[in-house]
Amino acid sequence: MLCVLGAIRAWAEPAVDLMLPRHCEHCQRPSVGWLCEDCAAALDELARAARCGTCAFPLPQARVPCARCLGRSGRLIGRFARLGTHSGILRDLVLRLKFAGRWTLSKELGNMLARDEVAAELLQAADMVVPVPLFWLRQMHRGYNQSALLAEEIAGIHGKPLVHALRRLRHTEAQSSLRSRTARARNVQGAFILRGRAQQFVGKRIVLVDDVLTSGATLRAAARALAEAHPAHVDAVVLSLADPKGRDFTTM
Ligand SMILES: [Zn+2]
């Protein structure tokens, strides 16, 4: 399906570009690039904001571990990298990527994400990149898995193999629609299983890729399924980090 779409896009895009003036993907004003100058600057500001180098939570100072991460070890997922918080322009672009059929945004956003300092560090050290899968019925309705497209982009940029190592066994509610940590954990508990030979993951460093991180329950459920194959290490890279309390990180 995607191969066919990709071929159509590759064939049609140059012609469409010649015929139509480009518009900014966020504000729709005429633009030379995929974003106008103002929107590119706004996205850049989100991408440059300081965050904890372990859990990716916003912090006044970049890279230092936050109080929650200081001295903690033995977690299913070692470190998280993200492009920005799930707010403003990035929230809009992620929603377009997921729900408005704008799957080609995975290229621009994936490109930016691959160049994030922490993400690049994790990807350089990785043996493989694994996307968080959608349930097959949801993927069939949407026509694509945005996390797999992002993973493909960032794996390609860092020259790492993309491995579809997981299968999602059932439909789960959107984590953002659930308010408590317990409800989110229960929602995705046992939602993933390993696919393919477990042997290929033994002792490997894996980077999981998803679109939005809320409480981390989805990524932890995916990492738990990977843990059965005894990888050496699992990190996670996402586009945006949503405030699990739904308050845009205003009352941290
Ligand atoms: Zn704009």
Ligand SMILES: [Zn+2]
């Ligand atoms: Zn932290």
